Amino acid sequence: MTADDPELRVSKIESGTVIDHIPGGLALTVLGVLGIDGEGDATVSVGMNVPSDRLGRKDILKVEGHELSQSELDVLSLIAPEATVNIIRGYEVAEKFRVERPTEVVGVLACPNPNCITNAGEPAEARFTVLDAGVRCTYCETILREDITDHVQV
């Protein structure tokens, strides 16, 4: 480890999740998407714009006492496809993996088309097929390429 290593800037966590390689500046968005707003008692450490060989600048999140669910990982994969996730148990890295783009996400994004049936108060969860670039509503077929984070509803 070097003096610049971000691992030295925040203390280790006993259990929880470390999300690394988030595109620089998106850490707070990821927290928002995961519904972590500081209201609970979880300790959250945020590293922003940390120099990174792979990304240039990256953000890092450490969330004490919370392991990401599959739907949280799905959303994370859409906004931070390069992210790596470390599951920490007993101060050790128990699992480490890259997020994987799912083929479909259900109930995590709202359709941007105001005239889509999923925005009409019907008992239908918004469902999106994941494309190479962007996502596509299964119902109205609208393609969403940019600003995916604006439509997250987790």
Next chain:
Amino acid sequence: MRMRQDHITSAKALSRGDIEAVLDRAAEFAGDPTAHADRRPGALLGLAFFEPSTRTRMSFAAAIKRLGGDIVDMGPVEASSVSKGESLADTVRVIEGYADAVVLRHPSEGAATMASEFVDVPLINAGDGAGQHPTQTLLDLYTIRAAAGLDGLTLGIVGDLKYGRTVHSLAHALTNFEVEQHFISPETLALPESVRYDLDAAGAAVEEHTSLEPVLGELDALYVTRIQQERFPDESEYRAVAGEYRIDAETLAGIDELPVLHPLPRIDEIQYFKQAHNGVPVRMALLDLLLEGDR
């Protein structure tokens, strides 16, 4: 043959085999539509129209009656439980209990796809907002096939390509055939990205234009759509393009026998047209195939 699809929600799901089965049977029925009342005696077709319709509603009613069946009609929205706040999902579940198949027209895109998830009887999309209108496409294909053939066709599609659901369905269905598609519209009404995406994925031969004149001479047939005021979020946007693609004798001067098709209703974009009364035999064929066998 049985249709590959139980529900008809999008033309995208129709295979060439599905389409040809419907068109071939429609051609059989068209000879004498009154001679097939023994095909589906007692079959009931549920009509759920949340938007106005003349041709689609009446031709579905005529089609099932010509096959020996009848309709059960939800009637106007304001006279139904929808006006009490009943959801579309609940509405189609109720109608399913009364009918052997359901025809749905609804103002929201994706309505038919969602509704089909709540019923076991075949659900037919008769138009979902600016989304799809696959049965119109079947009769458009029937009309085009009779007038100009399908494989080897160069077709111009002009008008409102953005909100025109008949265009979206037609474009998808034509990818099953060797058809060169020329789309002509103002830039503000060009094909939606989602349709263009599918055409590209299907490897379709597609060109987009803002003016009809340069491509008119290459076309084997021309499909004209209405600029739909009711789909425009803004009236000024509508006024800027309304009437821009008027087709009249002057437009067609020097063009030999170009079949011009129009799904109707028309406003002022077309002066000469040949009305196609193909909706009944085509919908007879579709219903006959969907209701085939035990369910």
